[in-house]
Amino acid sequence: QVQLQESGGGLVQAGGSLRLSCAASGRTIRDFAMGWFRQAPGKEREFVVGISRNSGNTYYKDSVKGRFTISRDNAKNLVYLQMNSLKPEDTALYYCAADLFVRSYIETTSGAYNYWGQGTQVTVSS
DSSP states (O other): EEEEEEEEEEHETOOOEEEEEEEEEEEEEGOOOEEEEEOOSSSOEEEEEOTTSSSSSSEEOOGTTTEEEEEETTTTTTTEEEEEEEOOOOEEEEEEEEOOOOOOOOOOGGOOOOOOOOEEEEEEEE
């Protein structure tokens, strides 16, 4: 079992930055590809970005490319999401998720992820 805990969310003005963290416990995240998803009120949960086990491969949702950066520190069992140039449409509950299966690609479907955190709220004011 893996427990994931997100932190770092908050209220920020448009154009600002936030850094989300995802702390894992129970198992090393070396065994997992990791992803960040988000869900805005009244909308489906959507994929934001994913990173492979060894950080060699990342995949971003088009609308966050060039603004968001995912990274991981396997030694510390942490995954990060640096979010710059935030926009009001980035407002959502952000979730960290772990994908147990070995793949040659980054999975973007939420149902493929095995473990989830509780989420951290990001609110961007205009």
